Amino acid sequence: MAASSRSAREAKRRVQQMEAKRELRREQDKRRKRDNLLATAGGAAALVLAVVLQLTVFSSNPSEDEFKAAEAGLQSPSASATPSPAASNGANIPKPETAAGKTFTGTLALNRGNLGVSLDGSKAPQAAAVFKSLADKNFYKGLSCHRLTTAASFGVLQCGSKSGDGSGDPAYTWGPLENTPANNKYPAGTIAVARTGGNAYGNGTQFFIVYKDTVIPADAAGGYTVVGKVTSGLDVVSKIAAAGVKPGASATDGAPVEPVTIDSFSLK
Template sequence: MAAASASNRESQDRLRRYQARQTVHETKIARRKRDNLIAVLAIVVVGALAATAQIVYFTAGPGTPEPVASASPEPSEPATAAPEPALSEFRTWTGAMTINDGLELGYELDGLAAPQAVASFVSLVQSGFYDGLTCHRLTTEGIFVLQCGDPNGDGTGGPEYRFGPIENPPLDDVYTTGVIAMARQGGDGASMGSQFFIVYDDSTIPADAAGGYTVMGRITSGLDALLADVVAAGVEGGGTDGPPAVPTIITGITIQ
């Protein structure tokens, strides 16, 4: 009888040990499955973020957040109306923009092709709005532009109005060397203000939901000096999109 009892206890002990080992084994399997699931989710998230970053970088144009440094005026209710397109007189305007007191860029604006943008630019020049403002954004990869005309100096500012629609965008999305075009917010064709960009090398800038960018004129002289004095020094900090390494200030601008 005692022998039977001892055998029973031993059997029960073996059963308990077996069940304990099974519990440990099942816990390990559950933990491994959980860890594998977390790893897969992490890979998916990282991949999605990387893909999104690439899409933003290669489709962003001037006025959008970074390959854009943010380079677009922030949305705001306009305090005043934009100058009437008729102010452009629907003709060609010529002028000169002085950078850093020594570099002069000759330019011309096409008031027939982009009357609203030209009317705004002429009005701002005549009021002295651009005097002392910086060129706050240089891009050196993907698109090749120098962006200027923000009173805040960081891509968020402009005059007390915004205007649209987009005028005279290139049909093939190619902005040729020397083009002067208006910056705007991505997807908003009525967000133009005072910010403009100078294309210093042919650039393909894909249209977005709102369309392309308003081409209002072109640089007629001085672009080589701009390349040598500003663009060649690159972006501050060694990146490909940001403030120029050489501080770039509009120290004078005329128009006639």
């Protein structure tokens, strides 16, 4: 009887040990799943941070101080990151009525090749009026396309800064936003208006050409005005992008390796 009792106790102990091991494995599995979830969330947060840093001020590349501030708080410390109240367009801004219901077609001639373009005055009358007016005045002749992005889902060539460094002209700002994509998607060939971050009246003379399908999250002010599209020659921009950006703070966002300038911009 004593031997039988010891065997029973030993068997019970082995069962308890097996149960403890199974419970340990269950806890380890839970921990691994939890760690994987945290890693995935961390990766998603890093992606969101990268997009926010790229787009906090779309009209110019953020400075090193702005980059650090954005990294710390996901926002730029500059005034342009704060939504501005609605304001009347200045006297030097053409009226939207001059383009309402019209379609303007023409050529954006770059030193790397020509692009056929079309501007939609029905969907974006204020923007179309602005760019038709600037083109008619030969404003863009000789200006550069100072910014190129080559990230997987963020491919644009940005042009039209009078200074050539991406800064805007404070004497030439306008709004409101028009024809902004509800889904934040900008298909290849889109021509949209660059602006200061968080400011619906921060549009100016700059525009960007989307050379591959791109997602640009809306900011505090909304999305970016789609004024028209490239009707031919988009491969010219794709070839510029293929050459890459000049070495700098970012491998996918900076000045094009091959300098790009505007020879002329004609619309009729």
